[in-house]
Amino acid sequence: MARVAPARRRSRSWIFVLLLLGAVGGLMLAPGPAHEVEAFGSRLLEPLQASVSAVAGQAEDVTSVVRRMSELSRQNDQYREEIDRLQAEIARLRELEVENRDLRNLLGLKQRAGTGELLPVRVIARDPSPFVQAITLDRGTDDGVKEGMTIITWRGVVGRVSRVSPSSSKVLLITDTSSSISGRIQSSESRVTGIIRGRPEGGLLMQRIPQEETLQTGETVVTSDFGGLMPEGLVIGQIIQIRRKDVDVLQEAVIEPSADMKRLERLYVLLSPSDGR
Amino acid sequence: MALLIYGAVLVLAALAESTVGYRLDALGGGRVNLVLVLVAAWSLVRGAQDGLAGGLIGGLALDLMSGTPFGLHTVLLGLVGWGTATGGGTLERGGLALLFGTAVLTTVAYHGVTVLVLRVLGWDFPGLMRFVNVLVPTIFLNALFMPFAAAFARRLDRALSSWRRLELE
Numbered sequence: 001m002a003r004v005a006p007a008r009r010r011s012r013s014w015i016f017v018l019l020l021l022g023a024v025g026g027l028m029l030a031p032g033p034a035h036e037v038e039a040f041g042s043r044l045l046e047p048l049q050a051s052v053s054a055v056a057g058q059a060e061d062v063t064s065v066v067r068r069m070s071e072l073s074r075q076n077d078q079y080r081e082e083i084d085r086l087q088a089e090i091a092r093l094r095e096l097e098v099e100n101r102d103l104r105n106l107l108g109l110k111q112r113a114g115t116g117e118l119l120p121v122r123v124i125a126r127d128p129s130p131f132v133q134a135i136t137l138d139r140g141t142d143d144g145v146k147e148g149m150t151i152i153t154w155r156g157v158v159g160r161v162s163r164v165s166p167s168s169s170k171v172l173l174i175t176d177t178s179s180s181i182s183g184r185i186q187s188s189e190s191r192v193t194g195i196i197r198g199r200p201e202g203g204l205l206m207q208r209i210p211q212e213e214t215l216q217t218g219e220t221v222v223t224s225d226f227g228g229l230m231p232e233g234l235v236i237g238q239i240i241q242i243r244r245k246d247v248d249v250l251q252e253a254v255i256e257p258s259a260d261m262k263r264l265e266r267l268y269v270l271l272s273p274s275d276g277r
Numbered sequence: 278m279a280l281l282i283y284g285a286v287l288v289l290a291a292l293a294e295s296t297v298g299y300r301l302d303a304l305g306g307g308r309v310n311l312v313l314v315l316v317a318a319w320s321l322v323r324g325a326q327d328g329l330a331g332g333l334i335g336g337l338a339l340d341l342m343s344g345t346p347f348g349l350h351t352v353l354l355g356l357v358g359w360g361t362a363t364g365g366g367t368l369e370r371g372g373l374a375l376l377f378g379t380a381v382l383t384t385v386a387y388h389g390v391t392v393l394v395l396r397v398l399g400w401d402f403p404g405l406m407r408f409v410n411v412l413v414p415t416i417f418l419n420a421l422f423m424p425f426a427a428a429f430a431r432r433l434d435r436a437l438s439s440w441r442r443l444e445l446e
Contacts, residue, residue: 124296125295125296125342126295126296126298126299127295127299127342127343127344127345128291128294128295128298128310128312128339128342128343128350129343129345129391130299130306130307130308130411130415131388131391131392131395131403131407131408131411132343132344132345132395132400134343134344134345135344136295136342136344162344163344163347170343170344171344172344177400177401177402177403177404178395178399178400178401197401198401200402200403200404200406200407201404201406201407
């Protein structure tokens, strides 16, 4: 193939440029054909533009989402950490609230119960017999526990130590049918006393209350130092039912114990002089 | 050897009874008497002498964990261990009927005598309704547990017997 000389090639380029300028100039001078050419070109390019634009838009969306995702993930981690921290704080505050209430009640209890010390104890077992309401505690004579000492929670009296060994002690609950303590109705004007025993069907029964005494349900019953078994003024429970017959000399009151005997926790041995220490 | 192993099982059962048993109270306070049933099953498998020994061990373990006068469970379960084999024969001669019958009779006798002895010792009777309400579900639970206890006792007895044979050879 014959080679085109550079001078001829340059002159052809110039001719092409001049023709293009002439065409453009002609189209500028004649708006009608120019519009036709523009419309044709647009129709030809529009699908491509749309496709590319869509792909580009999606790509931008994806990068934006990816960028936002990492940001959201970071924010999410921050919020999660914050939530965990706040939840831990709430749990700690609740625990403090319970402890505070417990201590306030114990303080009141201690003021009422006298000068005795409170020894925290834990229930390690219950009596295997379903007919005996007794528990075993994790402290014994090594910690100063003695027979006859009173066991309390901040809600009220639980029972008395019936047997004690060096490292553990058995407690007969006040709800046992063999338990018998002296109690006093706190809110009654006469402050009448009676004997409180465990009921076979659960709960407590206050007996030997004179018929002429007026009792009301909801009244609080506390321990009486009559007999010297327990210190005065420890909460036993509330009256939920009064049993009286006109023909009887005495009446009885059914009492709901304040301490939950099925779920005994935060127990204390009252190491007070009145327990014979 | 067999008694030692079964004794350890009885002590564990007593521990479970006093720490977990009360949490599983069913229908008004009834609960399975693990030690009682295991002692009765052991007695049926091994005879009166081993039954008596098992009852004494199980009873002693219960006495250590109970608030009732010390020795009550030891004596009662010793009697149950001895009496079950003497009165009920051996497991080879009876099937499920023997197991259920044993569970019912030993439960009634054990709880009935416990309450009576406590009454004699100055404790208050829990009341007939309370007694029945606790006893009926307890009988049911003990009867349910009895076949498993008997199977365990028999398997342990066989395992120990074959081990002893191997030792003699």
